[in-house]
Structure formats: structure tokens, C-alpha cells
Amino acid sequence: MPKMKTHSGLKKRVKLTKNGKVKRTCSNTLHNAGSKSNKQKKRLHKGTYADAANVKTIKKMLPYS
Secondary structure, three states: OOOOOOOOHHHEEEEEEOOOEEEEOOOOOOOOOOHHHHHHHHHHHHHEOOOHHHHHHHHHHHOOO
């Protein structure tokens, strides 16, 4: 049986935590940043976790991590 391939686009965008959660960056951070408030931009710099609906798919796409 051949090795499974890791999704190379996804491995650059998410990290798996020690407890098995999927950590990702917030969206809407770079484009049109001038119209967003400083408070909103600061909040978006923090990471967040992926939705439970997507975790199963993400973990399937990252088989060796």
C-alpha cells in the first residue's frame, strides 16, 4: 500500500495541538485592513480553532501529523 500524501496547502495553514485540536489563523486580516478598526485588527491577530464540522476532514488531509 503506498503512502498517503499530505495536503500541502493545508499543512501551511493549520497546526494540530497536543490535545488534537486544529489551530488556524483568523480570516479577514490583510485585505482592506485600512477600513477596519485597530481593535478589530488586534483581535484578528490571535489564532482560533477550526469548527468541529471541519476537524474530521482536516485530520484526514494531514495523515502524518
